[in-house]
Amino acid sequence: MKTTLEELLAFRAVVDSGSITAAADQLGQTVSGISRALSRLEKKLATTLLRRTTRRLELTEEGQGFLARTRSILDAMDEAEEELAARRQAPAGLLRVNAASPFMLHAIVPRLPEFSRLYPKIQLELNTDELNVDLLEQRTDIAIRIGPLRDSTLHARPLCSSRLRVLASPAYLQAHGRPRRVADLAQHALIGNSQLPSLNQWPLRGPQGDSYAAALQFSASSGETMRQLALAGMGVVCLADFMTETDRANGSLVPVLVRSTVEVRQPVNAVYYRNTALSSRITAFLDFMAARLAEP
Template structure:
């Protein structure tokens, strides 16, 4: 029968991505090549593994049974390759990393050069999403998540914490004056998030002693958008240090109500499924990122 690894890989990637087109993009092949690989595999097994619906491909009962075996074989080969690399004390292979766009831009991207020089055989694939993703569905090895975690089915590693601060541009404060107490914010243009509402709770105390929840004069779904609005002098904003560190260092943004701001930090975790063959390259990446963050970034 002589089933090939390429056929097994095509089958598992099509299953994970939900389409032949997506699988072809991920594997760097043509859709016709992926289709032929699936046809050969089904022919060799003399069974149908996938059926096409109006929306996507779905596993047959036989396909679901065979998928577990196919995954084990592919993972065993990847693990063998990884072990050979480990013998040379040099992690190797592709590592797919997903993070929110601001964290990718302000933290990960500046560290990529140093990481690649240290681990030249690790092939990074960087993707950005502002929503929480399904790691398996998006074929992601490790994702960076900011804030408290809710999913207990994945392995998580705390990389560090980033403090939240109230900030504005010097130009905005020159035009509108600098607030001296929390109640002064009512006369200012406040920049906030469209969702979730918790991001519009600032580390300040209102007159009734409760945590201040702002009503934004201008809202955005992205922290990076709010950062640019603040830099352009459109108002006062609450953002995390990891994305405003350089702005504050260069004086483009300055703290507002610093003495009244309570210390609040957001945890930054790396999350991934336990997967033996990926341990070496995940570990070296996370070690490097957390080392650099601890040294200079947070």
């Protein structure tokens, strides 16, 4: 059986205070409780640590050696608790964040200068992956996932939602004409996702309901590649607002089939494992991103 923290604390308190009674007062325990803790410790170690006389307690040679180790252990624990307390006040340490490249580039990276000014002691490791990663295998603290969550073993915090729109560049529309009805898309080059077929169901109202199955001429595994294809005038694309906000503002991409578009929003969640209380650096990042992404 292993030695417990309670037993080590009792042993140190008895030595420092000079008696079991004084140690009990110091630790807020009963005299019998301290005495039992010492007895258990000596039994586990199979040695006598203290010689008890009617007048005083005296360390044995073995007790002197064990006391030095006990002090080192308890001092290290005190330092660890103080360090954690300090981190709660000023979050610090390495934070690994994983997200699909479009979200990393368009939603996270632009907000990091402010985050780093607020939390200069947090080191960020940013990794991108177009598919869901295994948080434990990749040693990831936080993963940003877009769309419905499927892994029930993870804890999730909603960050925002992002609307889907059908878009094209002015150059493409000038060359090929603007689709006026959903059925007109059959005559256009459509850009979609090669890895996630569900993303090729566009939120367009038509004869078959509120979803349009896009027949693709160009496909890519990354939403950012799809965006670049659309900007290059290669076709019509369906993308989330978070990656096209600037493009729509400056006119590089313009919405098409607006009246036929159904308002569909993709949920954006931060997911993480949590067996104990979250570290302050994870909490700081989640609070910051949730507040900034919720801004209009």
